[in-house]
Amino acid sequence: xxxxxxxxxxxxxxxxxxxxxxxxxxxxxxxxxxxxxxxxxxxxxxxxxxxxxxxxxxxxxxxxxxxxxxxxxxxxxxxxxxxxxxxxxxxxxxxxxxxxxxxxxxxxxxxxxxxxxxxxxxxxxxxxxxxxxxxxxxxxxxxxxxxxxxxxxxxxxxxxxxxxxxxxxxxxxxxxxxxxxxxxxxxxxxxxxxxxxxxxxxxxxxxxxxxxxxxxxxxxxxxxxxxxxxxxxxxxxxxxxxxxxxxxxxxxxxxxxxxxxxxxxxxxxxxxxxxxxxxxxxxxxxxxxxxxxxxxxxxxxxxxxxxxxxxxxxx
Amino acid sequence: xxxxxxxxxxxxxxxxxxxxxxxxxxxxxxxxxxxxxxxxxxxxxxxxxxxxxxxxxxxxxxxxxxxxxxxxxxxxxxxxxxxxxxxxxxxxxxxxxxxxxxxxxxxxxxxxxxxxxxxxxxxxxxxxxxxxxxxxxxxxxxxxxxxxxxxxxxxxxxxxxxxxxxxxxxxxxxxxxxxxxxxxxxxxx
Ligand SMILES: NC(=O)c1ccc[n+]([C@@H]2O[C@H](COP(=O)([O-])OP(=O)(O)OC[C@H]3O[C@@H](n4cnc5c(N)ncnc54)[C@H](OP(=O)(O)O)[C@@H]3O)[C@@H](O)[C@H]2O)c1
Numbered sequence: 001x002x003x004x005x006x007x008x009x010x011x012x013x014x015x016x017x018x019x020x021x022x023x024x025x026x027x028x029x030x031x032x033x034x035x036x037x038x039x040x041x042x043x044x045x046x047x048x049x050x051x052x053x054x055x056x057x058x059x060x061x062x063x064x065x066x067x068x069x070x071x072x073x074x075x076x077x078x079x080x081x082x083x084x085x086x087x088x089x090x091x092x093x094x095x096x097x098x099x100x101x102x103x104x105x106x107x108x109x110x111x112x113x114x115x116x117x118x119x120x121x122x123x124x125x126x127x128x129x130x131x132x133x134x135x136x137x138x139x140x141x142x143x144x145x146x147x148x149x150x151x152x153x154x155x156x157x158x159x160x161x162x163x164x165x166x167x168x169x170x171x172x173x174x175x176x177x178x179x180x181x182x183x184x185x186x187x188x189x190x191x192x193x194x195x196x197x198x199x200x201x202x203x204x205x206x207x208x209x210x211x212x213x214x215x216x217x218x219x220x221x222x223x224x225x226x227x228x229x230x231x232x233x234x235x236x237x238x239x240x241x242x243x244x245x246x247x248x249x250x251x252x253x254x255x256x257x258x259x260x261x262x263x264x265x266x267x268x269x270x271x272x273x274x275x276x277x278x279x280x281x282x283x284x285x286x287x288x289x290x291x292x293x294x295x296x297x298x299x300x301x302x303x304x305x306x307x308x309x310x311x312x313x314x315x
Numbered sequence: 316x317x318x319x320x321x322x323x324x325x326x327x328x329x330x331x332x333x334x335x336x337x338x339x340x341x342x343x344x345x346x347x348x349x350x351x352x353x354x355x356x357x358x359x360x361x362x363x364x365x366x367x368x369x370x371x372x373x374x375x376x377x378x379x380x381x382x383x384x385x386x387x388x389x390x391x392x393x394x395x396x397x398x399x400x401x402x403x404x405x406x407x408x409x410x411x412x413x414x415x416x417x418x419x420x421x422x423x424x425x426x427x428x429x430x431x432x433x434x435x436x437x438x439x440x441x442x443x444x445x446x447x448x449x450x451x452x453x454x455x456x457x458x459x460x461x462x463x464x465x466x467x468x469x470x471x472x473x474x475x476x477x478x479x480x481x482x483x484x485x486x487x488x489x490x491x492x493x494x495x496x497x498x499x500x501x502x503x504x
Binding site for chain 1: 336360365366367422423424426427453455456457463464465466467469494496497498499
């Protein structure tokens, strides 16, 4: 497949870098100001070197990407809430041109799911978005294999930053502020960790899951979301007295989405440690399935994007 | 959004839900030998159980010269038989199993200005409005009584009511501006 990649951050760059290993060709890569476009395939290594050096990716503008011949648009621009722009318009333009779209950007799938599906219905192209939920962990493809109707609920830990903070607080008896600072020093938490610790990032992922289970109907506004900022070390100590710990757990069912700090047994599968993520898929006929792994990171997320590309039918 | 079986998908009443943890009591008879208690308890954790408490009635030797021990633990309901079988396989004399003390137990952690917001009033509201019995309470107030503190309460409730009970506690929490950390009831956590 010929890939056009929008977004040259951790994810977009890794998709470009790994595409060759998956036998795909990159015909365009754009960031917010420039683009490298070549119908015969861009020289990925050179383009990435220019990006690393702070130079424009190429001579094109981001808009030129849409004029080139590509099979799959990879949407890896920043996740935004509400209208989910500019991601939504990018997806719309590709579908209207009868191209496939693979998203890493959570915004359009969480906030405007029904509109995306309507655009897809009128297009020869289709959309996939494995990378939006759980990074490298195959979550949506597992649900697809079980069929969404056979899945009754999905629960789990889908934010590595919050999980890292709670794990450290429990292990070291330290308070939230202290551990957050440490996580920022380690590069585990971003300079502005708001969406990670207030539950928004996890909620977007569980909203996407609820949309998949119920075939739409949910956006962030429908989710009940609580973060971990108000959890003191003493709450984790008390939980530990009783063989339990606290994790930021999300739940998605056809009835709704809820994300918040919850008590779980210390030895429970969902009590993963550090930045690890886990999902539990509760099925009608086969009990619960668990998969855990790395929920974020450039190469990790790129593998999910490229697996999606591999699942697309030829145009 | 609890996961009591009755809140399952209406299309399929048989939809499998794994249920939460349940509290169980088993009565064991142990030989009075060092290490015997530890050995006897291993199958509980090995089969996914969480030990809650042990009543070791040392002074109360059975006619056969054994010591009766009452063990409270919790586990997912579908693991209970495995626990009992595990105990028996380990050569432990299980006198009585499955006689539940109470329907169900749930733990909650409350966080906030617990003292200032009158903890004993909070607890009695939980007992009244959520129809639960507070069995056990621990309080941690590292900042002193006028700062943020945490309390863990174990509540005995009627079977199958955990969803309602937690909803009631949530609304008391909202009222008093306390953070309520609820247990995750669904699935095999
Ligand atoms: N990182 C992860 O682990 C991960 C995991 C799952 C999903 N995601 C999602 O994947 C997406 C990308 O993540 P990331 O970590 O790579 O983000 P990032 O590092 O912030 O990169 C975003 C990229 O998008 C570019 N961009 C912004 N507006 C654009 C526009 N209008 N047209 C074209 N490009 C535009 C930016 O350009 P400049 O370089 O010029 O600023 C930047 O290169 C996000 O939506 C994120 O939520 C990320």
